Amino acid sequence: MSAPTISLEGVVSTKSFDRLLATAKSGGCASSSCGLSAKTDDIDPAIWEKIKDHPCYSEEAHHYFARMHVAVAPACNIQCNYCNRKYDCANESRPGVVSERLTPDQALRKVIAVANEVPQLSVLGIAGPGDACYDWKKTKATFERVAREIPDIKLCISTNGLALPDHVGELADMNVDHVTITINMIDPEVGAKIYPWIFYDHRRYTGVEAARILHQRQMLGLEMLTARGILTKINSVMIPTVNDEHLIEVNRWVKERGAFLHNVMPLISDPAHGTHFGLTGQRGPKAVELKALQDSLGGGAKLMRHCRQCRADAVGLLGEDRGQEFTLDKLPGEVIYDAGKREAYREVVACERGDHVAAKSQAVAIVKAADTGKSLLVAVATKGGGRVNEHFGHSKEFQVYEASPRGISFIGHRKVEQYCLGGRGADATLDGVIAALERIDIVLCAKIGDCPKDRLAEAGIRATDVYGYDYIETAISALYAAEFGVEPMAATA
Amino acid sequence: MAFKILASQCTQCGACEFECPSGAIKFKGEAYVIDPKECTECKEAFDTQQCASVCPVPKTCVPA
Numbered sequence: 080m081s082a083p084t085i086s087l088e089g090v091v092s093t094k095s096f097d098r099l100l101a102t103a104k105s106g107g108c109a110s111s112s113c114g115l116s117a118k119t120d121d122i123d124p125a126i127w128e129k130i131k132d133h134p135c136y137s138e139e140a141h142h143y144f145a146r147m148h149v150a151v152a153p154a155c156n157i158q159c160n161y162c163n164r165k166y167d168c169a170n171e172s173r174p175g176v177v178s179e180r181l182t183p184d185q186a187l188r189k190v191i192a193v194a195n196e197v198p199q200l201s202v203l204g205i206a207g208p209g210d211a212c213y214d215w216k217k218t219k220a221t222f223e224r225v226a227r228e229i230p231d232i233k234l235c236i237s238t239n240g241l242a243l244p245d246h247v248g249e250l251a252d253m254n255v256d257h258v259t260i261t262i263n264m265i266d267p268e269v270g271a272k273i274y275p276w277i278f279y280d281h282r283r284y285t286g287v288e289a290a291r292i293l294h295q296r297q298m299l300g301l302e303m304l305t306a307r308g309i310l311t312k313i314n315s316v317m318i319p320t321v322n323d324e325h326l327i328e329v330n331r332w333v334k335e336r337g338a339f340l341h342n343v344m345p346l347i348s349d350p351a352h353g354t355h356f357g358l359t360g361q362r363g364p365k366a367v368e369l370k371a372l373q374d375s376l377g378g379g380a381k382l383m384r385h386c387r388q389c390r391a392d393a394v395g396l397l398g399e400d401r402g403q404e405f406t407l408d409k410l411p412g413e414v415i416y417d418a419g420k421r422e423a424y425r426e427v428v429a430c431e432r433g434d435h436v437a438a439k440s441q442a443v444a445i446v447k448a449a450d451t452g453k454s455l456l457v458a459v460a461t462k463g464g465g466r467v468n469e470h471f472g473h474s475k476e477f478q479v480y481e482a483s484p485r486g487i488s489f490i491g492h493r494k495v496e497q498y499c500l501g502g503r504g505a506d507a508t509l510d511g512v513i514a515a516l517e518r519i520d521i522v523l524c525a526k527i528g529d530c531p532k533d534r535l536a537e538a539g540i541r542a543t544d545v546y547g548y549d550y551i552e553t554a555i556s557a558l559y560a561a562e563f564g565v566e567p568m569a570a571t572a
Numbered sequence: 573m574a575f576k577i578l579a580s581q582c583t584q585c586g587a588c589e590f591e592c593p594s595g596a597i598k599f600k601g602e603a604y605v606i607d608p609k610e611c612t613e614c615k616e617a618f619d620t621q622q623c624a625s626v627c628p629v630p631k632t633c634v635p636a
Contacts, residue, residue, distance in 0.1 A: 156587070
């Protein structure tokens, strides 16, 4: 697969931008599939249109598009045992955490500043740090301001569902077409172990009664969204021994009510966070437990496996957080939206994606045709664009793919501490990276030094940079063919 | 009688401000503050004080 004439990296770096814009506008794309919508699965075209640029709803889109959250909604109407919003730390990555709250006007300034700097931006979400539907006036004011300035940005919210039924009509009127509801139970007895209280209809409810009201409102809200054709994602926090097996039933319930995606996330629990679960020693699930549960849910609503559990003020591609570059003190006093950069990026992506999809289907065909009955677990260092394009030592996460007779599928990611800082690798960090890569057969990256390569080999993990800058699937299929001694098909696009 | 907010414990989420039936709560400087002249302790409006019922931090909205 040849590199495209215009690189995505070229678009995101400011220097080459004018040149790029000229190229993009003169129709300089060499790909034969340019302009095709890169539709991968057998998804309804109307739905594909809604999700194709949304990194959280489309695994394929998350290689190209970025989201940002603005923390305008700090008030919440329920208490969850995994949440504590008293502390916030810039170095922490977990939902509900923010460094600063914004007014709707400050949020508008931030969104414009990010749109001018991050051309991948396609989605604006409000995910608290409280509840977007409960703190409704600020959510609504923010969306109205942003939609006036940047009409093509997708708007989405995340909510616990308690106040959701009150605002479904307004959400539809504002063209919010993606809503995430966190649903951890459908049995109030289970809910009572997760939610100590809710505030509803001017009073506080506790115990099973609270969980029952929350459950009824969540189901009502989900049904109302489905009736309006608004896509829904259900987030569930997997809490071992509390709701882990119960989530199978949750999956069935939400699927019956039209949920588009189900995202099962591991509980993040640490005494230092000051949450009830953290302080009482409730553990989170291990990676294998999470995967086992996700696998058992395969037949329900479509599963999301690329979630990074981001902060309520995250900015950037899902695997990165550039929020610290756009804090209030760094924003210009007055900003004017410049649509040029995002438009140019979209043109390049439309092109690149067509190319990528063609390469991907060819790669999957190679793996399927090999008919070896064997599978390979591959960890990929990437910084976006669907390519093997990150150095091993610079990776903060690896994307994990499984190649098997069923094809090539993305199955998750492994977070690691960056091994190489300032040109030197740290041994202790490398141990952590190796531990995180447990059970991986091969690591693909753009570049890797001999030292870490040898250390990985000692742990039984092979690493290679010979497929650097190839599409991820193309690299994996070549690897699979080489590994199991099958003749690769003539690899022409 | 009125309620007050213990500023050192306040998370500044603002839920109390829009639940208050008397409009007695405003954000001032670093924290939310209850105007004792406006606060009715929700008498005649609700069974329980709204600020104390919605506040995420225990014992933060308390009798002044």
